[in-house]
Amino acid sequence: MLDGLIEKELDDDFTRFFKIDQIGYSVLSLCLFEKYDWPSIWKYAPKHMDKIPSVEYQFRCLCNTDFCNGAMKFDEYLDNLKKIHS
DSSP: OBBTHHHHHHHHHHHHHHHEEEETEEEEEEEEEEOHHHHHHHSSSTTTTTOOOOOEEEEEEESSSSTTTTTTOHHHHHHHHHHHHH
């Protein structure tokens, strides 16, 4: 369980893309640019939390192999995907 969600809830929506595997085509990575509007969510936080965080933007990529997007620069990440799947 992570942040109140079970792993299945976190992964199910994305795994269907990685299951697409046709002759000459497969999905290697799916990238998301997300916005977490913490100030608008904060009203539901416990009252003992006194500092309101600012809006946060996150760019992340999901892939169909473990550790494919580790601590690398983005261009190295893409090159690594090409190597893994060539």
